[in-house]
Amino acid sequence: MEGLADRYADRAVRSVFIYxxxxxxxENYHHHQSMDDKRHNARAFKAHSxxxxxxxxxxxxxxxxxxxxxxxxxxxxxxxxxxxxxKSSWTAAADVEDALEKxxxxxxxxxxxxxxxxxxxxxxxxxxxxxxxxxxxxxxGPQAVEDYKRMLKKGSAGKPPPPDTPRQVPGxxxxxxxxxxxxx
Amino acid sequence: MDxxxxxxxxxxxxxxxxxxxxxxxxxxxxxxxxxxLEDLETGDTLxxxxxxxxxxxxxxxxxxx
Numbered sequence: 242m243e244g245l246a247d248r249y250a251d252r253a254v255r256s257v258f259i260y261x262x263x264x265x266x267x268e269n270y271h272h273h274q275s276m277d278d279k280r281h282n283a284r285a286f287k288a289h290s291x292x293x294x295x296x297x298x299x300x301x302x303x304x305x306x307x308x309x310x311x312x313x314x315x316x317x318x319x320x321x322x323x324x325x326x327x328k329s330s331w332t333a334a335a336d337v338e339d340a341l342e343k344x345x346x347x348x349x350x351x352x353x354x355x356x357x358x359x360x361x362x363x364x365x366x367x368x369x370x371x372x373x374x375x376x377x378x379x380x381x382g383p384q385a386v387e388d389y390k391r392m393l394k395k396g397s398a399g400k401p402p403p404p405d406t407p408r409q410v411p412g413x414x415x416x417x418x419x420x421x422x423x424x425x
Numbered sequence: 426m427d428x429x430x431x432x433x434x435x436x437x438x439x440x441x442x443x444x445x446x447x448x449x450x451x452x453x454x455x456x457x458x459x460x461x462l463e464d465l466e467t468g469d470t471l472x473x474x475x476x477x478x479x480x481x482x483x484x485x486x487x488x489x490x
Contacts, residue, residue, distance in 0.1 A: 242485055255480040258487065259462065262432045265490040272434040276463075283465050286489035294485075297462035297471065301428045305460040305473065306486060310446030311439075314487045319457045319477040328453055330446050332485050344481060360454045381490040388436040414447070 242316075242334050245341070246294050252345060257295045260286070261306045264313035265389065267382025276301055289380075318344055324358070333367035364413075 246256035260283045266272040273279045279298055287296055299305045309317060310330070316337050318327035326347075327340040347356055378385040451458060459474035476482045 242483075246483070249483075253480050254483060255476055256483040256485075257476060258485050260465070261486050261488050263488050263490040265436050266434055267490065270490050272432045273428075274432070280465065282489050287465065289489070296465040298465055299460070299462060301432070302426070303428070303431045305458075305462065307426070307431075308450070308458045308460065309486065310450030311442040312446050312486075314485070315446065316486070317457070317484045319482045319484065321477060321479065321481060323457045323459075323474060323477055325451055325453045325455050325457050326481075328446075328450070330443055332487070337483060341481070341483065348481065358454060360452065377490065385436065385490060392436070392438050414444070 242332060242337070243292060243294065245334050245338050249341060249345075254341065254345070255295075257297055258292060259305060260296055260298045261313070262303055263381070265378055265381050265385040267378070267380075267385035269380065269382040271382075273301060320344060320348060329365060331365075331367055333365060336365040336367070 242256070246254075249256070260279065263270060263272055263282060270282050270285065271278070273282070276298070279301065283296055283298060286292070303311075309315065310328075312330045314332045316327070316329050316332040317325065318337070318340060320326050326344045327337070329336060347358065350356060375386075378389055457473070457477065459472050461470045461472055463469070464471055476484070
C-alpha cells in the first residue's frame with residue numbers, strides 16, 4: 242500500500258492509515274487502555290513498517306472503526322466530496338489499485354463521457370502469506386500466537402485451513418454444502 | 426460498545442464483524458461518515474471530511490498486530 246500511495250500522490254490521491262484497536266494483542270503490544278497506549282503502539286508500527294502515509298488515530302472507543310465496520314484491515318476509497326467508491330473487508334493493494342484507476346477515470350471524465358455511477362458488488366482476492374502473518378503474531382507476543390492457535394482448534398478440530406480453501410478466510414460468506422468440492 | 430469491550434485483551438474471532446461490514450456499514454455510492462481523528466505526528470485533531478475535500482482518498486484501517 243505504501244508503493245500505491247507513492248505512485249498516486251501526484252494524481253490528487255491522498256492515502257492515510259487509520260489506527261484502530263490491536264487485532265491480536267500480546268505481551269509486547271498489548272490492548273489499549275488509554276490513548277497513550279494507542280500512540281505508543283502506533284509509533285512502534287510506524288518505526289517498524291517505515292510507513293510514510295499519514296497515520297490518524299481513531300478514538301479509544303473506536304468510533305470511526307465502528308461506523309465503517311469492524312474488520313481489522315479494511316480499505317475504503319472516498320471520492321472528492323465524500324462519495325464512497327470502494328469498500329473492501331481486507332486490504333489487497335492490487336485490488337485497491339484496480340479500483341483506483343477506474344475511480345480516477347470516472348472523476349476526470351464523468352462530464353465529458355456522461356458517466357453515471359451505480360451500486361455494484363463483486364468478490365476480490367488476496368495472496369495468503371501465512372509466514373508473514375505468523376511473524377506478526379510472534380512480534381506481538383506469545384499470547385497472540387496462542388490466541389490464534391486456539392481459534393484454529395475451535396474452527397477446524399485442531400487443523401489449520403488447507404491451502405486451497407479461500408472460502409475459510411474471514412469475510413467470505415460462501416457456505417458450501419457438505420458434498421460440494423472445494424473451489425473458489 | 427465501551428472501550429474495554431472494543432479493545433479486547435484476548436483475540437476471539439467474531440464472524441459478525443464481517444457480516445456487519447457487509448450489511449450494516451455504509452454502502453458504496455453513499456456519503457462517507459466523518460469522525461474526528463488524531464494526527465499521530467502533530468497531535469492535531471482532523472475531521473475525516475477534510476481528507477476528501479480536494480482529493481480522492483484511500484483509507485486503510487489497521488494496527489501493528
